[in-house]
Amino acid sequence: MKLSLRSHILLPFIILIIVTSIAIIGSVFFATRNNINNQAEEALHTGKRVFERLMSVRGNQLITSSEILVSDFGFKTAIASEDKNTILSALENYQQRINVDLMMIHDLDGTLVSTTDKKHPYILTKEIINKIKEDGGILTALLIKDSAYQVAILPVMAPTTIAWATVGVAIDNDFANQLKTLTNLDISFSGNTKDGDTNLEIFHISTLSTAASKNQSQFSEEMMHVTTSQKEEFLSLPITITENNEFLIHAYVFSSLTNAYAQYNPLKWQIFVITMLALILSIIGALLISKNISQPIAFFVKAAKKISDGHYNEQTSQFVQNTQEISELEESFRKMQTGISERETKILHQAYHDTLTGLPNRTQTKDYINTLIKKGHGTEFSVISINIIGFSQINDTFGFDVGDNFLKTFAERLNESTGNNSHASRLSADDFITVMTSACLDTIAKDTKHLKETLEKSINISGIDIAVSIRLGVSLYPEHGADAEQLLRRSSIALNVAESRNISLDFYQPGEEKEHLKRIRLISDLGDAIKNNDLVMYYQPKVDLHTQTITQVEALIRWIHKDLGFIPPDDFIGLAESSGMMPDLTRWVLTSVAGQAKSWRQQNIDVIVAINLSAHDIAHDGLPSFITQLLSDHQLTANDFMLEITESAVMENPHQAIQVLEQFKSLGIDLSIDDFGTGYSSLSQLKSMPVDELKIDKSFILNLESNKDDQVIVQSTIQLGHNIGLRIVAEGVETQAAWHLLEQWGCDKLQGYFISRPVPADDFTAWYPHYQVSEFCHNQKPMNVALTREAES
Amino acid sequence: MxxxxxxxxxxxxxxxxxxxxxxxxxxxxxxxxxxxxxxxxxxxxxxxxxxxxxxxxxSSDTDVAIMDQVNRQYSPHVLAIRKNQKVSFPNSDNVRHHVYSFSKTKPFEMKLYAGTPNNPITFETEGIVVLGCNIHDSMLGYIAVYGxxxxxxxxxxxxxxxxxxxxxxxxxxxxxxxxxxxxxxxxxxxxxxxxxxxxxxxxxxxxxxxxxxxxxxxxxxx
The missing domain is CATH 2.60.40.1120 (Carboxypeptidase-like, regulatory domain)
Structure with missing residues (x-):
């Protein structure tokens, strides 16, 4: 169980005070008790001394009196008379004279001769007689029946001992009271006869009103505690008066502890009251302190709870507290509350909005779409991905400020144009999304077109009119997806498709996503394939019609995917270009081919290897130096390589392409224009390009023998090429008829299935020595091995 | 006895x-x-x-025996006499003596006197007589009487x-x-x-x- 703060503060206080109080009361109690006991013991010892002194004084008086008595000649005469009456009368006479309680005469044997107290006859024991003989007399106490006497016993000398004279005073209540008066202590006497081990008390007097219980069977001289029947407690000190074989007489002095304790009772009460007061005051104090601490804490706990629940803006009611620390804490708390509130607003806005345009971001759009979906039946809407074509050029041309303003303006326009029934957001630099709700699907196409027209109006930034060209990808709910994520993705796929097809608007088609996913997978696998050498190079020979020999091979890349099988180069090269892996791929191809070329040189297979370069390759510098290094690394010359560039690649950026081609040319590498006839190149451009060879696209060759137009084009191209000093290569030669036509028209080299399919390097190595052009032409024997391989893959 | x-x-x-x-x-x-x-x-x-x-x-001795008192002592300390023999108690000290006997053989008393008393005391009974002096407790003497x-x-x-x-x-x-x-x-x-x-x-x-x-x-x- 968790204690409250107040209890935490209160408990130690209370425990401390209670412990202290108990300690004080305890120590006072023990100290007073100790003190009382000590005082009582002291009083008892004093009492004992007084008692002894008194007994001594009485004893001396007895001795003096009895000495005078036994020395009296008349007394002696009376004793010597042996007349009992005379002796008794003499005793009574002397008893009165010296005022004693008992007088006795014994003969020398101890037999009682005469006594003043006939009720208490006593025979002197041998023990006492011997003592008197030894010491000349004895002062002792006698227990006679139920009375006790302090006595002096002396010999009666006439002049030799003729009798024993006893003079005694009673140990009685008077004596006890006299002692009590002197010592202020209670006193008691007891006399016990001895009978073996058992003592029988036959004499007892006491100044105590009630009998003190003595539960001690054995007598000891120790101090002892006794309690009366009325529960009064005494400390008692025993004093032995006499002890002999016959009896023993004790005195006990008592000091009342109960009375002494009673004197301290007021003090105890005072301490108790003071302690209770201290306890109460401390509890009040602790309560006040804990209240002063716990109240603000409770206040802050409440405030913190509000904040944690998200209520930043509620002003917590002012807490009045005069403590400096609490005030500062409260101030900090308020600042924190305000700060958190402001920051959360900001963060929330940033979380759901684009900072530049202020449009919602993808997250919010997702939420919006999901909200729409939740609305249920009858909801139809389109998710439109928008890309601004060539936005990077705007940035490059006019600078980022203009670019940003352009985007802002575009965003505003997008927001306005879509109206209340839509929701626009920005995904990245030039990618936007808008969600349009339409009454029915039929209107969507119209609305989309309308949107496109609205957005493509030129934007004026700082007096500059900038044309806007956009591309749209559309996915529809409910047809194209069940949730926001799917709809957004498919809309984006549609946009990609539009981009790849170079069209400005595309609606998502079922299955496109699968294609899209495959492309994504190939992109990721291609990187691994390059690293792991999963790609292989195939080689297709070219026949030189002038020498009737194989002088060149074209290196063609092949990718056999472990799961997807043969991947057409057109597919993955496009992916490599778009995913930025092209430089790696080209370098891999070049390195692989260089290795193969070197191997062939060593086997005296003298063929020039032609390598295809993509538009991407020639759009960037750095390749010429790489090739130079590669050639020298493999002890190859520039003549061992040939580069083929497609006409369309050159035409993408003719200026740049020509510069790079010049560099290759300066290295001494022959260049060939691939797929010639498909790329819209002008004759002037052709003229300025530093190429050595034109490779007529196979689309003109495949049906050559039957298509008159192709025949005209090919024949003209051969003549044109020859006229501007270029060699002509025909690819796609698949029949002997085509061969003969081309040979007839003066074509320089042929390439195609009629000669050989592209084959792995080892197959080419094996095939090459046995190839004879003449034989080949007559026999028309295609290269079976290569065909088989191609089919397999 | x-x-x-x-x-x-x-x-x-x-x-x-x-x-x-x-x-x-x-x-x-x-x-x-x-x-x-x-x-x-x-x-x-x-x-x-x-x-x-x-x-x-x-024993034929019939003379008066002498029990002198010298230096507050009886002299001789012990005197043996025949029955019926007389004993004289002269006081040779310069202080008086009070000679007494409580013995049953011969109780007698000679109150304070000085010098030699006129009448010696006859001891008629056999036995022992213890002599004391009432004013000098230390004085002690014996007379043994034989028949x-x-x-x-x-x-x-x-x-x-x-x-x-x-x-x-x-x-x-x-x-x-x-x-x-x-x-x-x-x-x-x-x-x-x-x-x-x-x-x-x-x-x-x-x-x-x-x-x-x-x-x-x-x-x-x-």
């Missing part, structure tokens, strides 16, 4: 455990013979009285000489003031005939120093 003595069982015993009588018969001449009385420590038992009796043994036989107080060496033939002696008694059992020591039967007879008696020596007044009774308690 005599009766009591006679009835004592010791009367018939020739040898007692506490009292040893050695009778030595020396030479044959029937002249004088000596009795030596020693105490239990072998010291001469001064003030002892030796009394013999038998047929023909008589027959021959008797005398031993000298400082504990010796006494008898001339009567030993064959005639029937009894021999010894008395001493400090005898342990306070009775006469009595022997009967024939003597050995020796010239020197030594008798040992048991006596109680009085305390050598008297306790001081303050501690007279010793310890108070117990």
């Amino acid at each position: 005599k009766k009591h003595e006679l009835s004592s069982p010791q009367c018939t015993s020739t040898l007692n455990s506490s009292i040893i009588l050695i009778l030595l018969f020396l030479s044959s001449p029937a002249s004088a013979w000596t009795v030596t009385v020693l105490d239990q420590d072998g010291q001469p038992a001064q003030n002892a009285v030796v009394h013999i009796s038998g047929p023909g043994i008589t 027959d036989g021959k008797f005398g107080v031993v000298d400082d060496a504990g010796k006494i000489v008898f001339s009567e033939p030993q064959k005639s002696v029937a009894t021999l008694d010894i008395w001493h003031p400090n005898l342990a059992d306070k009775t006469k020591t009595h022997y009967s039967g024939h003597l050995s005939g020796q010239n020197n007879i030594t008798v040992t008696i048991n006596i109680t020596h009085p305390p050598k120093k008297t306790p001081s007044k303050k501690n007279k009774f010793g310890r108070f308690y117990k």
Whole structure:
């Protein structure tokens, strides 16, 4: 169980005070008790001394009196008379004279001769007689029946001992009271006869009103505690008066502890009251302190709870507290509350909005779409991905400020144009999304077109009119997806498709996503394939019609995917270009081919290897130096390589392409224009390009023998090429008829299935020595091995 | 008291455990013979009285005996007399004395006097008389009264000489003031005939120093 703060503060206080109080009361109690006991013991010892002194004084008086008595000649005469009456009368006479309680005469044997107290006859024991003989007399106490006497016993000398004279005073209540008066202590006497081990008390007097219980069977001289029947407690000190074989007489002095304790009772009460007061005051104090601490804490706990629940803006009611620390804490708390509130607003806005345009971001759009979906039946809407074509050029041309303003303006326009029934957001630099709700699907196409027209109006930034060209990808709910994520993705796929097809608007088609996913997978696998050498190079020979020999091979890349099988180069090269892996791929191809070329040189297979370069390759510098290094690394010359560039690649950026081609040319590498006839190149451009060879696209060759137009084009191209000093290569030669036509028209080299399919390097190595052009032409024997391989893959 | 003595069982015993009588018969001449009385420590038992009796043994002395008082002491300390013999109590001190006796043998009192009294006192009864002085507690004297036989107080060496033939002696008694059992020591039967007879008696020596007044009774308690 968790204690409250107040209890935490209160408990130690209370425990401390209670412990202290108990300690004080305890120590006072023990100290007073100790003190009382000590005082009582002291009083008892004093009492004992007084008692002894008194007994001594009485004893001396007895001795003096009895000495005078036994020395009296008349007394002696009376004793010597042996007349009992005379002796008794003499005793009574002397008893009165010296005022004693008992007088006795014994003969020398101890037999009682005469006594003043006939009720208490006593025979002197041998023990006492011997003592008197030894010491000349004895002062002792006698227990006679139920009375006790302090006595002096002396010999009666006439002049030799003729009798024993006893003079005694009673140990009685008077004596006890006299002692009590002197010592202020209670006193008691007891006399016990001895009978073996058992003592029988036959004499007892006491100044105590009630009998003190003595539960001690054995007598000891120790101090002892006794309690009366009325529960009064005494400390008692025993004093032995006499002890002999016959009896023993004790005195006990008592000091009342109960009375002494009673004197301290007021003090105890005072301490108790003071302690209770201290306890109460401390509890009040602790309560006040804990209240002063716990109240603000409770206040802050409440405030913190509000904040944690998200209520930043509620002003917590002012807490009045005069403590400096609490005030500062409260101030900090308020600042924190305000700060958190402001920051959360900001963060929330940033979380759901684009900072530049202020449009919602993808997250919010997702939420919006999901909200729409939740609305249920009858909801139809389109998710439109928008890309601004060539936005990077705007940035490059006019600078980022203009670019940003352009985007802002575009965003505003997008927001306005879509109206209340839509929701626009920005995904990245030039990618936007808008969600349009339409009454029915039929209107969507119209609305989309309308949107496109609205957005493509030129934007004026700082007096500059900038044309806007956009591309749209559309996915529809409910047809194209069940949730926001799917709809957004498919809309984006549609946009990609539009981009790849170079069209400005595309609606998502079922299955496109699968294609899209495959492309994504190939992109990721291609990187691994390059690293792991999963790609292989195939080689297709070219026949030189002038020498009737194989002088060149074209290196063609092949990718056999472990799961997807043969991947057409057109597919993955496009992916490599778009995913930025092209430089790696080209370098891999070049390195692989260089290795193969070197191997062939060593086997005296003298063929020039032609390598295809993509538009991407020639759009960037750095390749010429790489090739130079590669050639020298493999002890190859520039003549061992040939580069083929497609006409369309050159035409993408003719200026740049020509510069790079010049560099290759300066290295001494022959260049060939691939797929010639498909790329819209002008004759002037052709003229300025530093190429050595034109490779007529196979689309003109495949049906050559039957298509008159192709025949005209090919024949003209051969003549044109020859006229501007270029060699002509025909690819796609698949029949002997085509061969003969081309040979007839003066074509320089042929390439195609009629000669050989592209084959792995080892197959080419094996095939090459046995190839004879003449034989080949007559026999028309295609290269079976290569065909088989191609089919397999 | 005599009766009591006679009835004592010791009367018939020739040898007692506490009292040893050695009778030595020396030479044959029937002249004088000596009795030596020693105490239990072998010291001469001064003030002892030796009394013999038998047929023909008589004392003819009838003179007045003298019990002088010198330096507040009776002199002699012990006086042995014949029955009916007179004793004079002259006072040789320059202080008066009050001579008394509470003994049953002869109670008497001679109140304060000085010099020699005119009338000596006759002791008619056999027995012991203890003499005191009423004003001088330290004064103590004894008179032994015998009815027959021959008797005398031993000298400082504990010796006494008898001339009567030993064959005639029937009894021999010894008395001493400090005898342990306070009775006469009595022997009967024939003597050995020796010239020197030594008798040992048991006596109680009085305390050598008297306790001081303050501690007279010793310890108070117990």
